[in-house]
Amino acid sequence: MKKNRFAAVLSPICMLLFSFLLAGLLILALGKSPLVAYGALFQGAFGSSTAWINTINKAVPICLAAFAVGICSKVGVFNIGVEGQLLFGALGSALAGIYITGLPAFLHIPLCISAGMLSGALWALIPTVLYIKRDANIIVSNILFNLVAKLVLIALVLGPFRGDNAMVPGTNRIQETAALPILVGGSAKLSSAVLLMLGVAILLYIYLNHTTNGFELRAVGLNHHAASYAGIPSKKYVFFALLAGGMLAGMIGAMEVQGTYLMLYNDFSPGYGFDGIPIALLAQGNPLVSIVGGLLFGGLRSGSQFMQIAVGVDKEIITVIQGLLVICIAAEPIFRRGINLAGRWLDRRIVAWKQ
């Protein structure tokens, strides 16, 4: 029992090291030093208080994405549509932030966040309904919806909602009253979005593990036949979880618009929706564990910009590392076997040494 738990912690660490190692070889192959690159990456991510603030700001959307993927995985659905949903969430939040005026901040902020969450859920609605009613493959439909979302957002942001400054590929700034308060000022500003994210994580954790509703939701995900047989309305829970995923994704958009950019660019998301996938898979949908992963990936994102400038290694290497990590997660049986073999070898060595 204890040994299993040990392996459960060890194998994600092995996966991470392995992904970094392979990506390092790629850096090496292209004529740069991986050690220098990773050094710069680490320094850019965790090397100073400014770096920490940037990392936390990046971790917020990534953690939320992991929650959005995680709650869907709890009902047994792979939610790859977060990227599209967060784009629409940003749109909803930005429109409410720009065009609604004259509200006090304590009303305007939650209103815009709600608008973002609602838009994210609306964008999730069609693939969800098609999945529940027509059994349409939700992975493929969400991928197609991501592509469509990206195109539609460009069309809208560069079209009807384009801002007055022709130099900027985005909308006007949102009202001051819609902007999230800043916790720590200075050259890097820590947005209060992080508090909202932590609040969501705790609520989600309590919901999943301590409420009767959460119990029923998990039962649906683990065996929807048995859940239905026991009288739990399976489809309702799947529907609810997928829309909740859309809302969490929409919240990412809102946080970025109201906390980071204070306007909407057409390509503000470097792929936060996909960042959430490996984290949610590794954390098995547990929101508190996801935060650890979110910090790590946030560090990668913020450190990679520093790395690109400082040592000239393109920040796309982050996608390489993430992709490798997802492959490693799929290859979990191989890692498990490897760890077991290594453990047995070590046991034999220890026995031999004692003799």
Added chain:
Amino acid sequence: METMMLLIVVAIRLATPILITATGAMFSERSGVINLGTEGMMLMGSFAAMMASLYSGSAWVGVLAGMTSAMLVALLHGVICIEFGGNQIVSSLGINMFLLGFTSFVIKSMYGTSISVQIPSIQRVPFLEGLPFVGKYLAQLPPLTYIAFLIVPIAYYIMNRTPIGIRIKAVGDDPVTLETAGVNPWRYRYVCLMICGILSGLGGAYMSLGQMNRFVTNMIAGRGYMAIVAVKMGKWQPVGILLTAMLFGFSDAIQLQLQVSQALPIAPELIQAIPYLVGLIILAAFMRSSAAPLALGKAYVKNKHKT
């Protein structure tokens, strides 16, 4: 007439990569292995084809390199999922992420931008020009298109007229049954997955060598996923897949035509979204099918079944 013919030519050109890849994905899915990695394998194919074509000076060497590299990616997916029973969806999506990052990283590191230099390509078949009436149209189709249309009847023959086809159907429905009949089911899954890789690589090579004459990051832009939709709508049959791929080709051609002619007062991005929406509608309308392989996505790991 002229516009019509041109539209058809464009549609066939645009349908080609999806057709090739979907035919490959049909083998993979028929054998019971989900491979959403067609997207990444196409990307790998087009990237390797560009590289090899650039350094060897021959586009055909590029085609070969595209096929080989994508096959190796398929092999990786196979080792994870066929050998060790890893999650097929997660593995193939990871492959897509990795290859998107890998190709972009290399291109940006080499050229500093997301577009490669121009490379030797194969976009036309000049000797067909001599044919009366249709010659000038046929010559505008890349040679790989002709190969694609040759692959379809071959795939049909394999699936319906050979023991291999019977066994592929068997392994996709129930690998245990095939094993008890004395046939190695894993070998068939591997072979099918490799075929999928090779053809996805070919489809990808077509993008950088037949459609364009350079590599651009993320140039597959969802075509690999559209190929999977085509397999499902085509009911896992080569002819059905051909028809679906043509439908996608036409919707893409019309979309291009609309953008060029500016006939509709909408943003070009919205018009670009048309093929994806067509795919989505098809997905919703044709999803439920008894033609689906029964063991699709279910891992079958050696010596672990039944206790």
Added chain:
Amino acid sequence: MEYALRMCAITKHFPRVIANDKVDLTLRKGEILALVGENGAGKSTLMNILYGLHTPDSGEIYIHGKKMNYQTTLGAIEQGVGMVHQHFMLIPRLSIVENVVLGNEPGSALRFHRARAKKEVSPFLEQFKLEVSLDTPVQDLSMGMQQKVEIIKVLYRKANILILDEPTAVLTPQEIDELGVILASLKKQGMSIIIITHKLQEVIDFSDRITVMRRGVHIGTVETAGTDVNEIVGMMVGRNVNLGQYDIKGVPDKDVLLSVKDLSYRAGERFILKDINLEVHKGEILGIAGIDGSGQDELTEIINGTIKPTQGEILFADNNVTHRNPLQRRRSGMGFIPQDRLKHGLVSDFSIEENLTLGFERKREYNRKGFINKKNRKALAKAAIARFDIRTTGEEVLAGTLSGGNQQKVIVAREMGARPRIIVANQPTRGVDIGAIAFIHQTLIGLRNEGGGVLLASLELDELMSLSDRIAVMYKGRLMGTLAGRDATREKLGYMMVGRMNDNVHNGENLQTEKGARHEKE
């Protein structure tokens, strides 16, 4: 004595269990050997080793005196070993001929010689009196016919050692007799046959010798002529268990507890259930007999509320519950034991504790203002584990890691824990060890004796005949009639199970056949 097969000291470990521990087995040429034992005794593992599906850790196999060392099914097939599995190894969408030749297709790799395949297979069809086209997809055949295709598959590969794994589980009594005739004729042709089974009556009927296994060990081999059922049961379980003799007290009440009225269920054009009328009285066990797939699963699921009937209604304690969901039905005093415990009964990745509340999680003892009452839940789980004798190391153990019998006890504990007035059980003892079977039977009888009702659908006629006050028989979604438990015999039930009406059974010869089959065409 000439042996077709000798297996010596076969040992096979699986993670956490020894499936076979130095097992010996001999098969004489031209005999039928029955291999019996409880679930998990290691019979299937032993046969899978013989068939090359598993590689033994140690031990030797001799076929016709020659030592074998094949490690694949192909190797076994080449040595003349053929196996008919319990779950048929047939691809539903492929035709009969394709299924038979699969793996040995005539022609080359790049050309399937269909005509030759048909010519080679058709003599077998005549021998087995299968009057269908070779191009028929297997999915259109009845279970009995599919089993014949399976045997043909083995013969086509020129096997001389035939293994049959639970061959009668899906057959009607009449089809079982037919199988007996087929096996006798194969024996005459010189085939050596091993039948894996846990149905003891068949063992006595079919076999020449009987080998008994228990917990992975070979217990003994006896000549069938010199033994009886009691001796074999004793060998199988290692102690005396009285099955079939229960303390059934009193007679059922007049009051109706559950009634099903004019119930029909249609999937697409086809009627799965048609005009079902049933009543379960207080203090009664109503058995439902029928071959697998006669509509029992759908009937019990409709009573549960997971699927909605096309027509008709369900009354429980004088309330119309047709439109109530499973949760409301449970609350009003119904309990359910589903046919497939891992699919419908349990969440394998939930702990025993969690599974014990599944479907009852909103009851007051488990739920406090929307939050789980974990303290109470744990205490109640501990009590249930003790009361229902669930063998486990703790209430936090995942249900999926328990043995079949203990999983079933978790379900019984959960449903009985809610003090139901009726239990609707579908094959509650399938794949469960004998100890747990006895326990489950006692529980059902206990409910009946206290004035509750039980609706018990089962494929095991012995179980139905020993427990039921009345037995209703289903055939192709119709009710063929109801017999009083004491009047029921295997023969009467068997006739009704293949679609012959109750009264025809009494009329004897010249049975008017398949009255019930007509609705298929409707």
